Amino acid sequence: MPSSVEDLQMLRLIKAFRTISDQDARRAVLLYVEEQAENQRVKSSQKRGQTDH
Numbered sequence: 001m002p003s004s005v006e007d008l009q010m011l012r013l014i015k016a017f018r019t020i021s022d023q024d025a026r027r028a029v030l031l032y033v034e035e036q037a038e039n040q041r042v043k044s045s046q047k048r049g050q051t052d053h
Contacts, residue, residue, distance in 0.1 A: 020026045 017026065017029060020029065
């Protein structure tokens with residue numbers, strides 16, 4: 001479950017995103033965030049797949 005700090009960070013992100021009026025800028029921000037989320041997901045799955053030696 002997200003902490004209150006994470007909740008506030010998500011709300012700040014949403015608020016900032018809503019202020020972007022340029023559609024190309026919004027698309028670029030969205031693509032960047034999705035890319036970062038995918039990179040984090042891959043790193044997380046790689047860590048789970050590693051075995052200790």
